[in-house]
Amino acid sequence: MNRYKKLGWNTLVIGLGSMGSKFMIFLLVPFYTFYLTPAEYGQADLLMMSISILVPMLTLSIADGVFRYTMDKIDAKTVFSSAIVIILLMVVVLAMLTPVLQWVPLIQDYYLIFVAILVVQAVSALFQQQVRANGKLILYSIAGLTMSVLLFVANLIFLKYLHLGVAGFLYANLIAFGFNALCLFFGAGLYRLFSFRAINKPLLRTMLLYSLPLIPNAILWWVMQVSDRYILTFFLGVGATGLYTVAAKIPSLLSMINTVFFQAWSISAIGDGIRKSDTFFATVFTMFSCLFFVATEGILLIVQPFAGALFSSAYQEVWRYVPFLLIAVLLSSFSSFLEVSYMAEKKTKQLLMTSLKGGVVNVTLSFMLIPFIGIMGASIATLVGFLITWLIRMRQTNFFGALEFKKAFWLSMTLLFLQSSYVAFIDMPNVFVQAIFAVGLVACQFSIIRKAARQKWRRSVVK
Template sequence: MPDKKESRSELLAYNILVFGMAMIISKLITFILTPIYTRYFTPAEFGVFDLSITAISVIAPLGMLGTSDALFRFYFEEKDLSFRKQLISNGLRFVSYFSLLFSIFILFFNDEIAKFYLGSSDYVIYINLVALIVFLTNIANITQAIIRMENNRKIITKVTVIQAVSTFIFSVLFVVVLELNMEYILVTQAITLTIVIYITGKYGWKYINLKELKLDRDLMKQILEYGLPLTPVFLGYWILKTSDRLIISYYHGVSMVGIYAVGAKLSAIANLFQSIFGKGWQYFSFSTMEDVDAHIIYGKIFEVVFLFGILTINFLIFYSDLIFEVLFDDRYYNAWVVVPLLTVGPFVMILKWITGIGFQIKKKTYYSTVTIFIASIINVILNFLLIEKYNIMGAAVATVISYIILLFLTYWFGNKLFEIVINKRNVIFLFILSIVSYCLKYYIVLNNFYYSTILFFVFNIIYLSSNYKVTIYIIKKVIMIYKKWRS
């Protein structure tokens, strides 16, 4: 549990710092493993694996029906332990039943799904593993939610590190030592999820009642009324994450999907920050939403995240080509062009969480459905228009445009429910400047470390100087938190 004496900035900063260290270890292991995978597996094999991972990341949330978000929301409305136990137990039962049905459905039609989604029934083992991992992922989501609701940083860090280390050990064992096929990376994921469920379930046992198998209809009605409108959001998110890969596969084959997927892996530095921020933000936002100056605090957080995102993208713009040249097999080099563009997505999702906080505060979660579906439809249209001619570059551009539209719509509707104060002119200026920097890299200083470095520092100076108030604010907060930590 967090220290009650923590200020709001300290609460969010400590959460991000603690969760961040754990997530950095996790993503660092993923980053180390990716170059290893590219040397053992072909782009076609990597493409099939990536499509499987993408399916898991989208199907699993559909099996949740927004239950985890609903539990988090109602947990803070009632402090009575018996209510919280009933709430979480019902949520766990429901997710277990519904996810099991989901997985059984996938297994029943595994051959047909493999042919349609992966292009051949030879890959049916991937579909079987997807079904298993979907079920385990959703159980883990509920047991991990208990720890996040209590904001137990120590246990969250422990679980994340154990999961990361287990992933590394089993991946190296299966791929490097035993030289098994790529589906065993999915087997690794199933093993690590089982470990996570055991640890988190043991911790959250005080909230879990397995003796009662029936669902409380009245309580489930409340949970589903909040969570169900969020389910189409995950479907829309599936379209945003998957349509580009499916259309690339249709026009250019699974080998090109594999190349595109490796580019997405490097952009995972942004996914890392999204994961870190998300773990800290959910608790922070619900615990501060009734503060008088919440709209100002959320606006400052928006500007800090936006600046950090621009600086991260700037680094990847000028050095992705060099990173690919050093770390990855030559077959994957062309994927560098999509890295800075795909990095936009995770940062936009963070900004969407902030600007769309009004959807959760006012319990009007259907706005999330509307905004993401509009963005998804646009994404599919752009993918068909751009991928055939421009290949993976077209897919990345379509993704960026779709995410920008999603952020605009979320800000537009969200501000009508809960206004957040941000400097809109500066946001637009920095966005345009980032487009200019990408064009300079792509057309003028490609594969030139010297000029890339000069431009990297020039643009960083512009970004920081044009956001000097935000920069000073960050420095002051860091110094304040550091001094308090030292004392």
């Protein structure tokens, strides 16, 4: 199987499970808007976002090390057993921190379930990376799809019928992630991979040298995606955070595609030892960017009627904040594509610095803009933060020169920036104006596809 077919197959297998599960999770957003007030949804989201950043911190990002070193063909039992040590240490640390954590205002009313979700998510993340590295992608996808179905059913019971509010939201997540961990543990036979005798301290140190720089990188990536919500809460209250959270869920349609592709791309790039100088790298980015440009354009065209049809009256105006967040997700996806080259070459420290600069810009702009233009300021700050990160990674990897069909690419990017500004700041965006932007972008992508096809044909003739 050649590299293109292998990447396509991995993307298809992961996508069949992941896209279904992620789309179902997206469908829960309008459900939440009917059964949770903006303030409740804002608090629930902050709790889950807090867990998402505590997991890499408390586990030392060891799950990433498991994936990377298993892909290096090191004995899976040794890698997995060594990583479990970190999970056990995390549980001990959480027990020691109990007196402190119980006094944190955000979590004190939900402390026990908060810690339970934290542990289960950490275990689930480790299991997912081990299963993915082992190549058991079908199980990986089925487990994800089943988890999302369970999440939907649990939310239905706890929110609609039992009216448990934020607590019900958390219970549903605990059940879903717990099931996912059990499914992977027994389905992949991970219990056969653990042995105290297989723990290898030198390997664990090597894995930690790789994964430790990914902790601040994960934190900074989280800062760019989530810190705005804490700043919004500080200046405007949890109600505004709830509105911003719903607005951010719409671009998650684009994030779904990126997540699926990133998982498949990392397997191909790391497993096959692909380098950024390889023409395959640039060609895949061309196809990847074409897909994302068109998908972004499609969401921009429907965002206003889409929000009006799906969300309750309290959330009707959230579409105004979507355009800049949508471009931020586009730039984040481009950054993630280049991130794989850092991981393949084990340059995690350089990866950290790119995220640091983008994160500083994001937080600074959030404090500057939110007090004056509110939620829109958070959207703009997020966009600029991801733009800075992407441009720095482009420069560090020398990808400006490797980028194919530069004029059409940069024209497409310009059109999307202009259209996003138009949609965000005009009360009633004109359909005709929107159509002009759409035609221009599609024309650019069509020219790229046509030139890429000609280029591929010439290469085949030469061979």
